[in-house]
Each structure stands twice: as structure tokens, then as C-alpha cells.
Amino acid sequence: MGRVIAVANQKGGVGKTTTSINLAACLAEKGQKVLAVDMDPQGNMTSGLGVDKNSLQYTIYHAMCEECNIGECMIVHPLESKKLNLSLLPASRELAGAEVEFIESEKPQYILKNLLAKIRDRFDYIIIDCPPALGILTVNSMTAADTVLVPIQCEFFALDGLTQLMYTINLIRKKLNRSLEIEGVVFTMFDSRTNLSLEVVENVKNNLDQFIYKTIIPRNVRLAEAPSFGLPINLYDSRSAGAQGYRDLAEEVINNKLFAGL
Ligand SMILES: Nc1ncnc2c1ncn2[C@@H]1O[C@H](COP(=O)(O)OP(=O)(O)OP(=O)(O)O)[C@@H](O)[C@H]1O
Numbered sequence: 001m002g003r004v005i006a007v008a009n010q011k012g013g014v015g016k017t018t019t020s021i022n023l024a025a026c027l028a029e030k031g032q033k034v035l036a037v038d039m040d041p042q043g044n045m046t047s048g049l050g051v052d053k054n055s056l057q058y059t060i061y062h063a064m065c066e067e068c069n070i071g072e073c074m075i076v077h078p079l080e081s082k083k084l085n086l087s088l089l090p091a092s093r094e095l096a097g098a099e100v101e102f103i104e105s106e107k108p109q110y111i112l113k114n115l116l117a118k119i120r121d122r123f124d125y126i127i128i129d130c131p132p133a134l135g136i137l138t139v140n141s142m143t144a145a146d147t148v149l150v151p152i153q154c155e156f157f158a159l160d161g162l163t164q165l166m167y168t169i170n171l172i173r174k175k176l177n178r179s180l181e182i183e184g185v186v187f188t189m190f191d192s193r194t195n196l197s198l199e200v201v202e203n204v205k206n207n208l209d210q211f212i213y214k215t216i217i218p219r220n221v222r223l224a225e226a227p228s229f230g231l232p233i234n235l236y237d238s239r240s241a242g243a244q245g246y247r248d249l250a251e252e253v254i255n256n257k258l259f260a261g262l
């Protein structure tokens with residue numbers, strides 16, 4: 001049964017989508033069967049994997065509203081390169097209505113979990129890209145997940161908001177998903193030319209009692225360019241420092257002994 005990883009941090013622009021896309025693609029490159037799930041109405045993961053989010057008849061939103069079944073909105077091999085065993089549950093702007101619309105459901109927090117239950121045994125990894133908020137979409141993602149992976153941007157306010165995030169994760173563990181664990185923290189956009197990046201890493205390590213991945217994702221312009229070509233980094237520029245970073249992270253995720261059995 002696949003390990004479901006929610007990539008979450010309510011802070012905007014910390015590298016959630018970049019991490020979700022490239023971790024998913026690098027896991028697939030290593031021979032894992034991967035499903036990428038876009039739970040952000042911005043649809044950045046969808047377009048970053050080369051899919052025109054405005055042209056879709058069905059998205060994860062429609063599956064969550066029971067307007068289609070999960071197979072109808074799943075895009076098998078969104079990338080032209082069929083080399084990667086990667087599928088996508090895409091998102092578009094309509095998902096922004098979730099906050100209001102799903103509240104009428106009997107158990108609005110469990111909608112995604114129930115959908116994924118039907119298909120999770122087909123995959124080794126399911127990577128969920130969460131929006132920058134702790135609302136119903138992130139709650140659905142964490143309720144469906146085995147673990148939460150938290151990207152932290154190497155900048156001055158890195159620790160801000162982490163208390164709130166940990167509080168939410170604990171609350172979900174208590175009320176909705178007893179087996180939810182914190183997969184770990186990954187530093188993103190590390191700039192080796194500045195002392196600030198180093199200080200942030202040290203500061204977070206000293207203040208956060210969580211597993212921290214050894215891999216630190218560098219600030220790398222190729223990572224910022226890749227989504228505009230609709231490609232993950234390993235297909236856009238396989239030899240870039242960004243590709244190496246996400247390959248190393250994928251390797252560590254596979255070998256993370258805490259969850260190897262999931
Ligand atoms: N390691 C990196 N090197 C260079 N640019 C990066 C890196 N990681 C992310 N970026 C860029 O930083 C911006 C924010 O990244 P991203 O979209 O992944 O963050 P996010 O947390 O998903 O944002 P949001 O909260 O809006 O969903 C993007 O323009 C992205 O291309």
C-alpha cells in the first residue's frame with residue numbers, strides 16, 4: 001500500500017509545490033509508482049507537470065463533489081516522457097469553493113481520504129501538494145496522509161508559523177487521523193553564498209524537535225524555470241544542482257527507516 005505524504009506549510013512561497021513536483025518525479029525516476037495530487041486551487045503542480053489546468057473537464061474538485069469518479073479525473077502520464085511512472089490528480093480554480101461547498105458533506109474532512117482509499121494500493125507513493133493555508137483542503141490532505149513533509153525556506157522568518165503548523169498537525173492526529181506522523185523537515189532555497197542560510201539551518205535545528213532531512217535543496221534558477229516548461233527538474237535539466245538535490249531527497253525518503261514499512 002502506498003505511503004501518502006502531504007507536503008504542507010501554511011506559509012506561502014516556501015517551496016511546497018517545487019518539492020512536491022520534483023520529489024514525485026525523482027521517486028518515479030527511481031522506479032517507484034507515484035501519484036501526484038494537486039490540492040491547491042492555484043493549480044501550480046498541475047501546470048508544472050505540463051497540464052493546461054484550464055482545459056480540464058474533470059479535476060480533483062469534481063471527484064470530491066462526486067461529479068466524476070477518481071479514474072475520470074486522473075491523468076496517467078501527464079508528461080510526454082512516458083519513462084516516468086507518474087500520474088496526476090489535477091486541480092483548477094474551482095477547488096477554491098471547497099471551503100464553502102464541502103462543509104455541507106457529512107464528513108467534510110474525510111473526502112480525500114475516502115477517494116484515495118480506492119486507489120492507493122496501485123501506487124508506492126502519493127504526494128499531495130497543499131495550499132498555503134490551514135483550511136479544509138490542508139485538513140483533507142493531512143487526514144488522508146500517513147506523513148507530513150514540511151518544506152522550510154532558508155530565510156529570516158523561517159520559524160514563524162511553525163508552532164501553528166505543529167499545533168494543527170497534533171490536532172488532526174487527535175481528532176481525525178491517529179496515525180499521522182511528521183515525515184520530516186526539508187530546507188529549501190539554500191544559498192551557500194550567504195551566512196543567513198547557514199544561520200537559519202542552525203537556528204531551526206536547535207529549535208525544532210523533528211526529523212530533518214540531510215538533503216538541503218539549493219537555490220537554483222533551473223528549479224524556478226522548469227515549471228514554465230511544464231517539466232520536473234530531472235527532465236528539464238537532469239544535471240543541475242536542483243535535480244541532484246531532489247534526487248538525494250527522494251533517496252532519503254525511500255530510506256527513511258521510520259516509514260520504510262508504510
Ligand atoms: N530551490 C529553489 N531555487 C530557486 N527557486 C525556487 C526554489 N524553490 C522554489 N523556487 C521558486 O520560489 C517560488 C515559490 O516556490 P513554490 O511555488 O514551490 O512555493 P509554494 O510553497 O508552493 O508556494 P504557495 O504557498 O504559493 O503554494 C517559485 O517561483 C519557485 O519557482
Ligand SMILES: [Mg+2]
Pocket residue numbers: 016017018040044129130131
Ligand atoms: Mg504551491
